[in-house]
Amino acid sequence: MLASNVQASADDIAAVDLLESDVALVIDPGSAGVRGQQSLTFDKLGAGRRVTFETEKLTVLQASLDGKAVRLVEDGSRSLTLRLPEAEAGGRHVLKLSYEFEAKGRGFVRQDELLASSYFACDWMVCNQEDFSDRFHLTLSLDLPKGMRSIGPGGIASRQDREGRTRTTWASGEAFPAYVYGFAVGRLERLTLETPCETELVVFAPPGASDLEKMFEPSCNMLRFFEEKAGAAYPAASYAQVYLPGSRAAQEAASHSLIGGVFLDPILEQPQEDWVIAHELAHQWWGNRVTAQDLSHFWLNEGIVTFLVAAWKEQRWGHEAYDKEIVLAEARWRRRIETSGDVGLAHDGSYASLGDRRSIQYYKGAVFLDRLRDAVGEEAFWQGLAQFTAGHIGRSVGSQNFQSAMQDQTDEPMDTLFDEWVWGR
Numbered sequence: 001m002l003a004s005n006v007q008a009s010a011d012d013i014a015a016v017d018l019l020e021s022d023v024a025l026v027i028d029p030g031s032a033g034v035r036g037q038q039s040l041t042f043d044k045l046g047a048g049r050r051v052t053f054e055t056e057k058l059t060v061l062q063a064s065l066d067g068k069a070v071r072l073v074e075d076g077s078r079s080l081t082l083r084l085p086e087a088e089a090g091g092r093h094v095l096k097l098s099y100e101f102e103a104k105g106r107g108f109v110r111q112d113e114l115l116a117s118s119y120f121a122c123d124w125m126v127c128n129q130e131d132f133s134d135r136f137h138l139t140l141s142l143d144l145p146k147g148m149r150s151i152g153p154g155g156i157a158s159r160q161d162r163e164g165r166t167r168t169t170w171a172s173g174e175a176f177p178a179y180v181y182g183f184a185v186g187r188l189e190r191l192t193l194e195t196p197c198e199t200e201l202v203v204f205a206p207p208g209a210s211d212l213e214k215m216f217e218p219s220c221n222m223l224r225f226f227e228e229k230a231g232a233a234y235p236a237a238s239y240a241q242v243y244l245p246g247s248r249a250a251q252e253a254a255s256h257s258l259i260g261g262v263f264l265d266p267i268l269e270q271p272q273e274d275w276v277i278a279h280e281l282a283h284q285w286w287g288n289r290v291t292a293q294d295l296s297h298f299w300l301n302e303g304i305v306t307f308l309v310a311a312w313k314e315q316r317w318g319h320e321a322y323d324k325e326i327v328l329a330e331a332r333w334r335r336r337i338e339t340s341g342d343v344g345l346a347h348d349g350s351y352a353s354l355g356d357r358r359s360i361q362y363y364k365g366a367v368f369l370d371r372l373r374d375a376v377g378e379e380a381f382w383q384g385l386a387q388f389t390a391g392h393i394g395r396s397v398g399s400q401n402f403q404s405a406m407q408d409q410t411d412e413p414m415d416t417l418f419d420e421w422v423w424g425r
């Protein structure tokens, strides 16, 4: 798809800063077709007459820019290019769209009368999936058959019942990068965990799911543990976990996570199998609110979280449980070294596969933090982590931010250690 009058050359394309997105989806969880409407407010960054948005899965039916209709031309490009009135830097614009898409495949989890999105937010609204530095506010209305529930970002701003349907509007409250936005809808039971935590801890699950209290029991203690390590209280009123029986889902979103039964069910036999709750909950700080500025610094999301799962296990289950996690991470990283060599944690080149990326960003990342903890000492290490975290809440960060927070804790120069592990020098 392409807007009219547009023969865009790459150097004429300006970058954008998304500010606010207002999305309304009409969903019937039993079928894949979804209709959407969006109002997107953005600033143009830099000079250039045009901006372009990847539309990927979306079929745009109608569009207007600043109140003027945009003529759509189908050219198979899966992107929407818009001509702006001004060529110079700056300028605020409002893009309005109606569109449709099929909620299946990459980025969607479907089970009976349940539909959840996972990571690929720009498959259900117009945004920039890989721009981790661009945080924006989202209002998301989910229109569903009456009796179905929805889970969206932040809190419920309004709810309307009309003609057998319920429309619930969620407001993110905070600004998050695109990939953090998600929703889950369908026939779901809602359970509020009875805990001493001030944060409301909610579990959603399809009717008939059992042992939920038992499986999710560690949530409150984990929340407190991460608050302490982050040096920052969980900044929202509520956190929801959506339990998906038989699923391998494990994905964090703005104020909820998808928790697959394949990963969580073993906790009923082995209480130590609590990693998936811990991992996704830890992302509420590391990832969602302190976000790697781009994919090359992604170890700041995943390496830190993998390490903190080990640290949680150390506190809950003892030092052996910690060692077990670090040894496992090291084995996964070493396997990668044997097959394709090593790279620094902030490697900005490509990876052969998602698994290959994980062996560095998740596992080498966790091992590095274990070694760093040894090198700087217990107190300085946790102080450094808290300074890094609390000091960057609501921002996107790079490895240099982490390095300077750690360097602030000690007079010993840390360059050699970071050069070797992080920068690959």
Ligand SMILES: [Zn+2]
Binding pocket: 279, 283, 301, 302, 305
């Ligand atoms: Zn993760």
